Amino acid sequence: MNDAKPLIGKLALIGIGLIGSSVARAAREVGLAGEIAASAATDGSLEAAARLGIVDQTDLDPAKVVADADLVLLCTPIGVYRPVTEKFAKALKPGAIVSDVGSVKAVVKKDLADLIPEGVHLIPGHPVAGTEKSGPEAGFAELFHGRWAILTPDEDVDTDALETLKAFWRGLGSRVELMDAEHHDLVLAITSHVPHLIAYNIVGTASDLETVTESEVIKYSAGGFRDFTRIAASDPTMWRDVFLSNSEAVLEMLARFSEDLTALRRAIRWKDGEALHALFTRTREIRRSIIDAGQDTAEPDFGREH
């Protein structure tokens, strides 16, 4: 905390899981908000947040926590954005900003625009950060450090409101990028949604085999499979909602993935070693670029302990 007036007078978090609680921790650490309030679907989450000392006010009724809030951040699964916003929309104060942290962006305006009162600014957002853990205890203040926060404002967005939201994410340690919502959903389909889907899929395939037991799959997972299980341990409700909300882009990217996989199967069947080697060499370069861009550790095995 410092003595200067905080960027946000009152911050209201609707949902206090991995992302919401990380926002609360980080905002508190740098003194970004004068007051932090949280609502959640269950008493348990609110009690945990209070116990962790990361919020000043908790209430099961979201209308109570958004009263007087300057920034309202939806941190629930996307599927409940509309019903929960219906509960608090009328309590929003004029000039407030409503934003979110969901992994799909076009759906936000579509679902919420008609609920947001005149004079309240709806600016969807998405911090590209997370872990496979869920719940208030799983959050940590450094989650957004060096990660990108993508905002998808309308063209006629209020400039001051946008600048405040940008400053908020920068204050949490993020880099900020503006993007068209539809383009965001296409980019995230390939960098996040399809990777999650194929991770979920292969873990399902592995556990359904008759010729290989589940205990063998678990025992010998160090050969590569275990990386996929981490992703496939992500929150089921959140991810169900992502796929339902971004179905078009996900299906488009999945179709391309499947086409390419068919070509690889053919290369294996016809023992086309050159085609395999060419792909495997090309993909190495992408890894290098990700490390150079500071988006992953260069440590072998992600720096896992051996």
Next chain:
Amino acid sequence: MNDAKPLIGKLALIGIGLIGSSVARAAREVGLAGEIAASAATDGSLEAAARLGIVDQTDLDPAKVVADADLVLLCTPIGVYRPVTEKFAKALKPGAIVSDVGSVKAVVKKDLADLIPEGVHLIPGHPVAGTEKSGPEAGFAELFHGRWAILTPDEDVDTDALETLKAFWRGLGSRVELMDAEHHDLVLAITSHVPHLIAYNIVGTASDLETVTESEVIKYSAGGFRDFTRIAASDPTMWRDVFLSNSEAVLEMLARFSEDLTALRRAIRWKDGEALHALFTRTREIRRSIIDAGQDTAEPDFGREH
């Protein structure tokens, strides 16, 4: 080193990359071998091994390093097992053990059985361990700690030779399991080979898109994609040979993976949220079992630094 007679008088490593050099480091650290010799395809690798101080003898000619060796371990890509063994087979001493570290096992006996002289014991093996890095500098002594080493001996294997090889891997820190070679190849197809193939595939798909730039893929990779790029940075030659040597089991597992993925695509298209949620819940359990089995860290994000 201790004063007792080491388990292996002379250890010959054919290939001194990530795995070969890790074996050398670990064997040296615990004094498992009286002498460690290495051959490799290039001077550069041998010079690196000598510089690292992990071998006592190096020679481009594998026949020179297997002379007097008690254990010869093939640590090259599988595709060169036969040509390289042709070069040294006649120099093997009676009673020697020839083994390997390759990720496919049925092919080893098929490729090498007729080359191995009478009185020499061929026992294929596979330490289920590794990282995405390659080369002698990438190795480390702890690579095999707590990992499984799978041996696939014939039924008429020499018991003493098998016991020696088991003791060798245990000495390196591994747990040892015996398995039928064909079954090994099926298990590893799902726990390692198919995960690698789909990681290579999605990284290729992502870099070929016209609607999303490569720099966007890199920037926003923290949403899941970057995990796949680590696997897709693995050694291209080694992995080409794995797919060519285990094509039948890989194609079988890929067919199942593709069937399951088609069902998921259908669930997304028809907005079947229940089917998605059911799968995503089931896969979480597998992750827990892998952590309980000590096969991965429970740290969020593999313990990546934030």
